[in-house]
Amino acid sequence: MKLPFQIDLKGRVAVVTGAGGVLCSELAGALAHSGAAVALLDLNGEAAEAAAAKLREQGCQAIGIAADVLSRASLEAAAEQVKQVLGPCDLLLNGAGGNHPKGTTTKEWLEPNDLDDPELTTFFDLDPKGVEFVFNLNFLGTLLPTQIFAKQMLGRPHASIINISSMNAFCPLTKIPAYSGAKAAVSNFTQWLAVHFSRVGIRVNALAPGFFLTQQNHKLLIDEATGDYTARAHKIIAHTPMQRFGKTEELIGTLLWLVCDDASSFVNGVVVPIDGG
Template structure:
């Protein structure tokens, strides 16, 4: 039986990363043609090569999601080699140390502390915070401006990547939490805006997934959990971190006809984290 995704073109930004490369491979496994967009061409081509070796059809494209000209060049290449975009996964995103505090809470003595490397709220770098907002929000908005035009007049699906910290902010990371809240809000706004041209817009909100970005925050060098890692698992009823494959079922549902009347939702994929009060 032919998959509903057969022949469709899916563009995945940040596609060189662990989570988004898995999403790309899931769509390829259902017959979609894949464009892997990543800041590093080598990384994008590596994932595309892996997909092709599995019998799929994929290309790797260098692209900076914060530069409209770079996105337009990538779009032209996708058009020429694969065709117009049917599915857009806005996967580019991330945090920055300059937008992160050292401690969960501010204590009076922190203001007089000479501890090396201590960073309070008052020490946060505006440029670091701006970088995080740009990467997550502008890095979702601009690719949508460039690729969603292909979808007007036919069925299209846009999947943004939010986070559980968009619902309730996590300690230490005000910039990332705020930026992902903006992505969730934008998902709802865009779903309404595009509702008359048959483009659905939804978002995945991953809980805690062990990636290269957060591995040092959640695990020690010997593989044991840090205090933060232990706190997370104690508040996750399923008592484990997510794996990339945990995202794929929801992705395929939101991109397919099974969710034809679903738009503007942000789906938690969090092992029960958001349902647990901590007691």
Template sequence: MKTVVITGAGGILCGTLAKALAQHGYQIAVLDLKKEAADAIATEINAAGGKAIGFVANVLEKESLEAARKQINVQLGTCDILINGAGGNHPLGTTSQSFLHEEDLLNTTEGFKTFFDLDAEGISFVFNLNFIGTLLPTQIFSRDMIGKKECSILNISSMNAFTPLTKIPAYSGAKAAVSNFTQWLAVHFSKVGIRVNALAPGFFLTDQNRSLLTHSDGALTPRGTTIIAQTPMGRFGEPEDLISTTLYLCDPASSFVTGVVIPIDGGFSAYSGV
């Protein structure tokens, strides 16, 4: 049985992927910063007849990842497939408005943030979580893959890696780095037989963005409305929309596929809006 290590697997998208992979015969190391969230997904998988164990790990700390790897090696064996799912945005890396207007410089409303107010610490937090949080787990878990067959890595990029989204320069830049790193690593690991690919999800309603995209009654915010208008299929993604591409990229069926970043976005990235 192949072992899949999934970071951020206590979350909405990667929790769904963990459950789907378990249903398809993989055993799952469910890693998350929040132990309870990891355990909850593992419990669901085991109750459904799959095999999974929850582990706490911080993708920004090598020692924490190394400790998790040691436990995983003992309890589930070495890692065959790594999914780098931990990531996300933070208000500290976000501007209040899409466009800068001269009068914004005089706006003293509490919390109002222009480009000039972004602080390096906030940018670093978002950049590190998404990019360093992909690089470090890869360093730790891909060591298990050297000398084995049919191993691969799946990163989670985003739409904003192709064209940045307004307001979120740190998250956009970090995901662009994740896409770039996916290609770099695919080349670097090509001689040791480890494939490296990425998903670029469009817009999925999760805890991180629900309040940005919808009101409490479920109606769309102006940003949510703009997104749906720019999505030819006219809806947000459902976590289940990511399953088939993930299964394909983890399976030897895609044995000659490496270095790709696949949009799963209802046509968002293909549409100019005209």
């Protein structure tokens, strides 16, 4: 893996949730190639272990663990495994999150006759359970791992937590009120937690990615029949000054800056936009 710059994380243990996905497996790799021993956690244990196996093939120390970020028991079991195999957690990257169709409207705007069309999901049709799932996955899926793993960080030097928010937290995207609101909660929680942990030596910051192509949004942005961008994708790019989607590796520099005490020891409670303008 090519890193934008080198930092030294030797002797540090990093835990990454959502690490079976495109973005977080890449971020886990950046931490591993910087010398950290990395535990990759994901609901899909096979995906987590596959990503960890690739890192081990590259000479890194990494393990994959099946873990549900909405289950305290699952997280406690994962934390014990991390402690036994790698040691106590020093760095936590809360990457698990996502959206759900039941928290999404069909159209961007409500128009007068929409309520008469049974094919549409309007704001009034949003399923409370779907909205609840999105909030739980993004917000509780950040809070619960922090409760479990931050206990291992207490009293350890250079402890750091990085959350994954979204540019939706700054500027809500149309059609996805549940996801936008949930990520706003993650940003708010990041600021709250930075103050709360400020006297026990744990810094808390967040990345706010704009649009990056991932497994979760592939159908939204790429037409499966043609392989071209969808109308939604073209609209997003038209509103992005740099006129393109982000590349996964473009998140790495900000992550390494935030976890490196030599570079950011007085940076706490920030949510950094990475969105092409």
